[in-house]
Amino acid sequence: MTLDVARVQKDFPILDRAMPGGGRLVYLDSAASSQKPQSVLDAMTRYYETTHANVHRGVYGIAEEATRLMEEARDKVGRFIGAGPSHEVIFAKNGTECLNLVANAWGRANLRSGDAVLLTEIEHHANLVPWLMLREQLGVELRYIPLGDDGHLDLSELDRLVDGVKLVAVTAMSNVLGTLTPVRLIADTAHAAGAVVVVDGAQYAPHLPTNVGDLGADFFAFTGHKLLGPTGIGVLWGKTELLEAMPPFLGGGEMIRDVRLDGFTPNELPWKFEAGTPPIAETVGLGAAVDYLEALGMDAVRAHEVELTGYALRTLAARFGPDMTIYGPTEPAERGGVISFAYKDIHPHDISQVLDQSGVCVRAGHHCAKPLMRRLGIGATARASFYVYNDESDVDALADALDATSAFFS
Amino acid sequence: MTLDVARVQKDFPILDRAMPGGGRLVYLDSAASSQKPQSVLDAMTRYYETTHANVHRGVYGIAEEATRLMEEARDKVGRFIGAGPSHEVIFAKNGTECLNLVANAWGRANLRSGDAVLLTEIEHHANLVPWLMLREQLGVELRYIPLGDDGHLDLSELDRLVDGVKLVAVTAMSNVLGTLTPVRLIADTAHAAGAVVVVDGAQYAPHLPTNVGDLGADFFAFTGHKLLGPTGIGVLWGKTELLEAMPPFLGGGEMIRDVRLDGFTPNELPWKFEAGTPPIAETVGLGAAVDYLEALGMDAVRAHEVELTGYALRTLAARFGPDMTIYGPTEPAERGGVISFAYKDIHPHDISQVLDQSGVCVRAGHHCAKPLMRRLGIGATARASFYVYNDESDVDALADALDATSAFFS
C-alpha cells in the first residue's frame, strides 16, 4: 500500500489557504505540530454540536454518550500503540505532562537521594527538565548516553552507564536529528539491570507503526497535536502493575474514590491519573486522528516518509553540496522525516524568515534540545520535517527558497 | 440590558439537536459543563483551517499568527477577570490543574510540616485533594470554615481559624449549594493574618462580573468548559510577586530559558508555568467565549440568572411543597443558578434517569464535594443549573418531568 499524497492533501483544509505572496503553503514543520484533517475537525465539532456534557458522572443520555465517545477514543488509542487493557491508557494535556507524571508519581515513590537515572544527550527538554527537577528536589544522579558522531547514540559504554540505575528514559526518535534510537536494545539492557524504561514517543508514534510491547517500554508518552490530532491532549501508556503501585499525580475530581476532610482514597485506573474535567473533545479528535492514520496504514505512512526523506537528502546534497550540513544519520531507513541543517553561514532564524516569503515553513532554533545543540557545537539549526501531506514538490520548493535566501544574504 | 434568551439559544447548535423522545434538549447541567456557542466552535475551526502551527518558537507567518492569537486570548481573558499585566494569566488544562499548580509550586516553596492551611467544608474536590496531598507529603495542618445551617459559611470562628495560617483557599461559589461566599471579607481577614488567598472561581467567573482585585484574591483559578469555552483549558491568575517567587511546576519546553545536562533556568512569566505545547486552539476558543459573554454583558448574565433562579425556587416550592428539599441559601441574590434538591424519597440517580426520558438533563451525585455531602447528611443530590441559554420554560419542563418521575416510582 502506498500513500496517495494528492488525495491526502485534499483532506487538510489548511493546505488550501491563501498565502500573502500568492503561492501555496509549504508546511515543513510537522515535527513541531502537524496539521489536522477535516475528519478530526468534524469529529470535534460534531461532538460539541450534538453530545457535549461532562463525562463519567452524568446519568442522562448525552452525558452517557460523551463518556462512551471518550472511552472509545481511549480504546482506539490503546490499540493504535498495541497496548493491553485500556485502563493503561491515561489522557493528559500534552506529552510533557505525561513525562512529568512519571517523574513525579513514579519518581517520588521510587527514587531516593543518590539513585541514578539514565537519559540521553539527545532528549527533548520534555524528557530532561522533569528529571532535572527531581535532581534538584530529591538529589538523584543523572547520567547520559552520549551521541556518536554518526548521528546515533553511542552505546559502547551502555553496560557501565546502566549499572545500578533505577530508571532509563529515552526518546524513540530525535526531534532534531531524526535518529531512531535502539529502544528495544536499551530497554532489554535496562531491564536486565533492574531499571524501569520510559520511552518518549512524541516523534515516533505519529510516524511509525508502534507497539509498546515490542519496544520493551514500561511507560510510553506521546502527544496528540503531532499525530494529526488537536492541541490539548497527550497520552501516557504504562504497565498496570507500575501504575497501580504509583501514588496519584494531580488531585481533584474524577481521580478519587472517596474524599474526607482528613484524607482521600484514589480511584482505579485510568481515572486515578486524570484529575478534573478531562480534555473530552480533544480525546474525540485524537480518536478520529487515529482512525485517519489507520485508514492510511502506518506502514504506508512510514514507507512514504522514508522515500520522501531519501529524496530530500539526495536533492539537498545535489543542489547545495558543501554549502549545507545535514545533521543526523545519513540512511533514510535509520531516521524519521526530520532534516536539521546548516546552510552557508546564514543563521537558521534568518533562513526561516526568508523561506517564509515563499510560503515555506521550517523551524529555526534549538528545538527544545539545548544540550544536544551544545553537543553539536551549534546554537541552532533550521529544520524541515515531513508528514503524510508532504511530497517531492515541497522538497523542491524548499530548495528553491534556499537559493533565494542565499541570493538575499550574499 | 436584559438577556434576549431566545436569540442566545439560536447561537447554541446543540439546543437544536433531535432527542430520542422527539422532544427538545432541556440542558440543566451547566455547572458541570456549559454548552458552546457557534462563535466558539467557529473560532477553533477557523484556527485549525487557516493558522495552526506551534507557538512561541516559529519565525514563519502562520506560527507568528498562531502566537498572536494565543497571546490575544491571554489579554482578553485577563481583562475579563480584571487582571493587571497579561503575564499574570497562566493557561493550564483545567481548573483542577490550576489549583494543583498553586498547591505544588507555592505550597512546596512556602509550607513546612505543621503549617496550617484554611479551607472550607463546601469545597469541590479540586480545592481539597491537592491540599490533602500536601498534608500527606509535607504534614501541613488543614482547617475548615464550617457551613452554617442557612447555606452560608459560618464565619463566627473565622478569627480563631485564620490565626497563624499561611494560606486560605476558598471557593467563590459553591457548585452544590450555589452559595456565594464572602470572598472579600475572608480575604481581608486572611491578609491581616499574613496569609495568601487562593480563590476557586470555577463557578463564579462564568456567571458574575469578576474582578480579581476587588475579590482580594492572590490567586484565582477557573476553567474554560464551564464558561462557554472548550474542554482542555483552565486559567490561573496570580500576582506577579508571588508567581515570580515560586519554583516552576511542570518541566519541559517553553518553560525554560536554558537547559544544561546539570540544570536549567526557568523562563519568565507566564511561560515559566506553561510546560510543553499549550492548548493553543483551546485558548483561541476561550477567547471567543469571553468575547461572546462580554457582548452579552456580565451584568445582564447575572441579572438573568438571579431572575431565573428566583422563578425556579418559587415554581418548585409551589408545585412540590414539602415533597422537595432545596439546599443552600433561599435568596436568589445570595446564590448562583445552581439548585440541588431532594425529591420525595426518590434517589437522585433515579430522578436523573427518569428526567432524561423527557430530555431534561440534571446531574445526580455528590458533585465532587463528598465532605459537603457528609455535612448535609446525605449521599447525593439532584442538581439543576442554569446559564445564558436557559429560560422559564426549562424550569417548567423540569417540574413537569419531576411529576412524571413521581408517578413512575409511586
Added chain:
Amino acid sequence: MGLEDLYREIILDHYRSPRNRGELESPPAVRVEGYNPLCGDEIVVYLDVQDGVVADLKIGGQGCSISQSSASMMAAAVKGKTVPEARAVIRAFKAMMSIHEQRLDADGDDAAEKAAAEMAEVKLGDLEALQGVVRFPVRIKCATLSWNTLQQGLDEAGAAQAG
C-alpha cells in the same frame, strides 16, 4: 430503550422492600464498605461465614434503586450458599453485567466467550431482571457495587479463617 427495561417490577419491589437490611456484629462478622466514586452510593456488607457457608449476610448503606435492589437480591441469592457457590453467583452476575463493560478490555472476543461460559454455570433467577441495566452503561456500576463489595468480603473472610 424504555425505562421499563431498567426498572423492572421486581427491581422496584426489592428497592421498596429491601431484604436482609441491617448490621451484624463485627467481629465475628466481616464488615466491608464499597463506594461508587461517580455518584456517592455506599454499600456496607456484613458477612458471617461459618464452616465454608455464608451463614448470614446483612446490607447497610444507601444508594439508588439499582444499587439497593441489586444488593437486596444478592443477599437473598447467596445467603446459605457455600463460599464456592457464592463465588460462582458473583462470577455469573458480573459476567452478565460485563457484556457492555468488556468493550473496555482489549480482548473483547475472549471476554465475551468467557462471560457466556460463566453465566451458563449458574441460574441467576430473579437477578436476571437486572440484565436491562446493561443497556444503561452508567448504571452498571450501581448494579455491581454490592457484588464487588461481597467479593472483597469473601476474600477477607477467607484470609481471616486462614490466618
Added chain:
Amino acid sequence: MGLEDLYREIILDHYRSPRNRGELESPPAVRVEGYNPLCGDEIVVYLDVQDGVVADLKIGGQGCSISQSSASMMAAAVKGKTVPEARAVIRAFKAMMSIHEQRLDADGDDAAEKAAAEMAEVKLGDLEALQGVVRFPVRIKCATLSWNTLQQGLDEAGAAQAG
C-alpha cells in the same frame, strides 16, 4: 511587509562586520550572558565601567542577523557614554521596540505615551534601522536581547561599585 523592512542594508552591514566583538578580562570587567529561550541565541556582554562612564564594551556569543547587528550597533552607540546616558539609550531603544510588545500589557495607552516620551529623549541614529523589526513580532526578542543583557550588566557594575 517586505523583507527589506526587516533587513535594512545597515543591519546586514553590522551583521557581516560586527563592531566591538571580543572579550574583556573579567574582573575587572563585568561579564553578563543573555539567552533568547525561543531560538537559542546567546549574547555575552563584557562591560568596563570607569568613573561612571562605559569605558569599554565587547560582545560575544552567536545569533541571527538581527540579534548580532543590534548588539553591534548597541556597542557603537553606548561606548564612551556615561551610565545615565547609556541607560537613556536603552530606554529609548526598548521604547521603540515596545510599540508592538505593549499589547501584552494591560495599560496599553499609558505605555504608548510613555514609550513616545522616552524615544523623544534620545537620538537613536543608525539604530532606527531596527524599527522595521517591530512588524515581525517574533524577532523583537532578537533585537532586544543584547539591550536587556547590557541593562543587567550596568546594574551589576553599579552594584559592584557600590559594594
